[in-house]
Amino acid sequence: MTPGNQTLPRRALITGGASGFGWAIAQALLAQGAQVAIGDNHPDRLAAATASLPHANLLALELDVTSPVSARAAVTACAARFGGLDTLVNSAGIIYFTPLAAISEAEWDRVIDVDLKGPFLCAQAAAALLSASGRGRIVNIGSDASKVGFPMLAHYCAAKAGVVGLTKVLAGELAPHQVTVNCVCPVGVSGTQMGQEVLNWKISATGQKAEDILAATANSIPLKRNPTVADIVHAVLFFLSDGAAFLTGLALDVDGGMLSTIPLPGVAE
Numbered sequence: 078m079t080p081g082n083q084t085l086p087r088r089a090l091i092t093g094g095a096s097g098f099g100w101a102i103a104q105a106l107l108a109q110g111a112q113v114a115i116g117d118n119h120p121d122r123l124a125a126a127t128a129s130l131p132h133a134n135l136l137a138l139e140l141d142v143t144s145p146v147s148a149r150a151a152v153t154a155c156a157a158r159f160g161g162l163d164t165l166v167n168s169a170g171i172i173y174f175t176p177l178a179a180i181s182e183a184e185w186d187r188v189i190d191v192d193l194k195g196p197f198l199c200a201q202a203a204a205a206l207l208s209a210s211g212r213g214r215i216v217n218i219g220s221d222a223s224k225v226g227f228p229m230l231a232h233y234c235a236a237k238a239g240v241v242g243l244t245k246v247l248a249g250e251l252a253p254h255q256v257t258v259n260c261v262c263p264v265g266v267s268g269t270q271m272g273q274e275v276l277n278w279k280i281s282a283t284g285q286k287a288e289d290i291l292a293a294t295a296n297s298i299p300l301k302r303n304p305t306v307a308d309i310v311h312a313v314l315f316f317l318s319d320g321a322a323f324l325t326g327l328a329l330d331v332d333g334g335m336l337s338t339i340p341l342p343g344v345a346e
């Protein structure tokens with residue numbers, strides 16, 4: 078076996094699959110011959126995605142990851158169309174920048190529901206089929222906010238840190254069934270809907286131009302560039318590859334070294 082090669086095309090459900098990382102992962106898996114369901118609660122994005130890439134192996138599903146009924150229905154639809162399921166990518170997510178004092182209980186609950194309860198419900202719904210496949214994989218999309226506390230993101234950071242804990246629990250529980258469970262933790266990527274929302278928020282919060290903000294963030298990353306959507310897709314595909322079959326319970330930072338190294342104070346680079 079060549080490392081990284083797939084022996085068999087995968088049968089995948091990708092939540093948040095109509096946009097951003099989810100849609101990019103879906104396209105990459107389709108190119109590998111996989112059967113792919115994109116589940117999303119945004120019908121217009123689902124329609125735009127499928128119109129942009131009509132494909133016999135692509136299934137578009139309306140999915141609200143906060144609903145156990147919806148999660149089970151999506152998994153059932155995958156099983157009916159694909160004859161099983163061996164891959165779940167939890168990419169659906171939302172973010173709000175709100176100071177601590179202004180976070181309402183409803184906003185707190187909404188972020189926790191989508192970003193933390195969603196991956197739990199979808200994993201719970203898919204676990205039996207993933208286990209039955211004998212080669213199951215779950216990849217959760219975490220964040221640098223899984224590891225670091227950012228101001229104004231109490232709910233988002235709590236949810237994303239929780240996703241790492243959930244990843245480890247699922248890895249342990251599903252390991253006897255040869256299901257691996259890992260988490261990919263990107264730093265900010267402006268080339269997605271959420272990334273653009275974050276950039277727009279930074280523009281309004283600082284009064285700076287987009288290009289100046291992007292240049293400053295690139296400069297703060299040890300590898301001196303901002304990540305691309307492809308950087309995150311590669312990490313997900315790695316965890317889905319046969320070569321990653323012995324890796325489980327990991328939370329991989331896709332961050333250009335950001336969280337692993339800090340400059341020595343006062344020492345010029």
Ligand SMILES: NC(=O)c1ccc[n+]([C@@H]2O[C@H](COP(=O)([O-])OP(=O)(O)OC[C@H]3O[C@@H](n4cnc5c(N)ncnc54)[C@H](O)[C@@H]3O)[C@@H](O)[C@H]2O)c1
Nearest residue numbers: 093096097098118119141142169170265266269270271272
């Ligand atoms: N872009 C970044 O900078 C960045 C950085 C770190 C982590 N992330 C994480 O990556 C994941 C994907 O984000 P993205 O950047 O591709 O953003 P995106 O907004 O382009 O995609 C997220 C998708 O999730 C869908 N979604 C939202 N709520 C849902 C729900 N209840 N049920 C089903 N689908 C729902 C949206 O409709 C959207 O299509 C998220 O979990 C996000 O937290 C993003």
